[in-house]
Amino acid sequence: MTGKMSMGAGPESRRPPEGPSRAEEASTRVITTVFVALLIDLLGFTLILPLLPSILDHYSKNDDGLYMTLQRGVDRFAAVVGVPPERKYNSVLFGGLIGSMFSVLQFFASPLTGAASDHFGRRPVMLLTVMGLTASYSLWAVSRSFELFLFSRVVGGISKGNVSLSTAIIADLASPRARSKGMAMVGVAFSLGFTLGPMLGACLAMEAVEGEIFYLWSALVAVMFAVTDLAFIFFMLPETLPKEKRVPSVVSGFQSVTGLLSPWALFHFSAVSHGMDPPSQKSKSSSFQLLGLVYFLYLFLFSGLEYTLSFLVHQHFQFSSMQQGKMFFFIGITMALIQGGHTRQIKPGNELKTVKRAIFLSVPAFLLIGWSGGLIQLSAGLLLYSFAAAVVVPCLSTVVSGYGPANQKGAVMGILRSLGALARAMGPVLSAAVYWLAGAEVCFTACAFFFLIPLVLLGCIREQTKEE
Numbered sequence: 001m002t003g004k005m006s007m008g009a010g011p012e013s014r015r016p017p018e019g020p021s022r023a024e025e026a027s028t029r030v031i032t033t034v035f036v037a038l039l040i041d042l043l044g045f046t047l048i049l050p051l052l053p054s055i056l057d058h059y060s061k062n063d064d065g066l067y068m069t070l071q072r073g074v075d076r077f078a079a080v081v082g083v084p085p086e087r088k089y090n091s092v093l094f095g096g097l098i099g100s101m102f103s104v105l106q107f108f109a110s111p112l113t114g115a116a117s118d119h120f121g122r123r124p125v126m127l128l129t130v131m132g133l134t135a136s137y138s139l140w141a142v143s144r145s146f147e148l149f150l151f152s153r154v155v156g157g158i159s160k161g162n163v164s165l166s167t168a169i170i171a172d173l174a175s176p177r178a179r180s181k182g183m184a185m186v187g188v189a190f191s192l193g194f195t196l197g198p199m200l201g202a203c204l205a206m207e208a209v210e211g212e213i214f215y216l217w218s219a220l221v222a223v224m225f226a227v228t229d230l231a232f233i234f235f236m237l238p239e240t241l242p243k244e245k246r247v248p249s250v251v252s253g254f255q256s257v258t259g260l261l262s263p264w265a266l267f268h269f270s271a272v273s274h275g276m277d278p279p280s281q282k283s284k285s286s287s288f289q290l291l292g293l294v295y296f297l298y299l300f301l302f303s304g305l306e307y308t309l310s311f312l313v314h315q316h317f318q319f320s321s322m323q324q325g326k327m328f329f330f331i332g333i334t335m336a337l338i339q340g341g342h343t344r345q346i347k348p349g350n351e352l353k354t355v356k357r358a359i360f361l362s363v364p365a366f367l368l369i370g371w372s373g374g375l376i377q378l379s380a381g382l383l384l385y386s387f388a389a390a391v392v393v394p395c396l397s398t399v400v401s402g403y404g405p406a407n408q409k410g411a412v413m414g415i416l417r418s419l420g421a422l423a424r425a426m427g428p429v430l431s432a433a434v435y436w437l438a439g440a441e442v443c444f445t446a447c448a449f450f451f452l453i454p455l456v457l458l459g460c461i462r463e464q465t466k467e468e
Helices: 002-014 020-059 065-081 089-120 122-142 145-158 162-171 177-208 214-235 251-252 256-261 263-269 282-317 321-341 351-370 375-401 406-438 440-450 452-459
Strands: none
Touching: 020 065, 020 089, 020 162, 020 177, 020 214, 065 089, 065 145, 065 263, 065 282, 065 406, 089 122, 089 145, 089 251, 089 282, 089 351, 089 406, 122 162, 122 214, 162 177, 162 214, 162 375, 177 214, 177 321, 177 351, 177 375, 214 351, 256 440, 263 321, 282 321, 282 351, 282 375, 282 406, 282 440, 282 452, 351 375, 351 440, 351 452, 406 440
């Protein structure tokens, strides 16, 4: 009897377990799909970046009413902080104004988009945001006035919630290792998109024939990328939030407008903290809020110095636009290599230690850049800068993705993205003011040592226990 039973059980006992491997394959498929979809999206989104100065010059020559009104505001800011009256600096300031406006719109849209996906699912909301981006690029293609161009950027800013949805999809994955790898691949998509997209946009602008609007082909290719992304998501992206895990209604998903749109409430993650049962989760909720503050402070300082970097290399090294393009290409490729090689290999539970090291390296990075007297010193600073940028945001996103109930991951990642957008709206304004009022050395030195604040805050956060 025993022999028969053992013989009958033999094939079953020799059969390899299929559950974990299938789950791993499913996670890999989701990560790959998100990576490709986000890369396509970012290639279309970044086509405009090298063209923005020329677009602004184009509208300035047309004496467009709205443009001239905004230009007077830029001129007043430049006069107050002492920016030299050069065309190059004016383009950077005006571009920064439009960039800050875009970030403010993302600040409002990201948490609402994420919360909506907690009820309706990730797929339908993702498709809706890409439709909005398609409309935005289409408006850009047909725009012949600054008003319509600006309106296209407004539509794009409202629709850019697809980035936070991408991180929410990664946060839906059950395995901490898969989430860590997924967030790193999101970072790789950003690095490649912001490296290759601007190069493609500049090349397309050079192909414009005489009598044709120089940005037309870039806008049409952006539309093509958006339509391709829409089709790819429709056919390839699975739904990662099953119906039984969704919040029961849109109202419960949004919680309250105040909880999703008030900066103070965002820092406290008020819209999701109720999902953590007190008092056992009280310390976890406190760590959750500290992580949001660290994320905001890091991006506030980083985005400000990233913005003033264009001023520094033009003023100290007389970099042309082409040389600046090569510099940012070097940064982007370095970040992509670090994220694809080092960041995605970080073991679950080691993310905060890695973030601490990366933020600590930001201090010498910005000191080297701010006080650089030659290209070797500048390059060394940019290398450290690239390493920190490639590690901090993906790792913090991975840690935050482990917080909150399963049916509120969209709101969690949307709020995190919203805090980043708020930082990117405020950081460049303050850094530009300090740069021109006190000088590059003071600006970069002060901000370098301010990086110690998020470093100290991270020391207050107890390492979150990770379980596969």
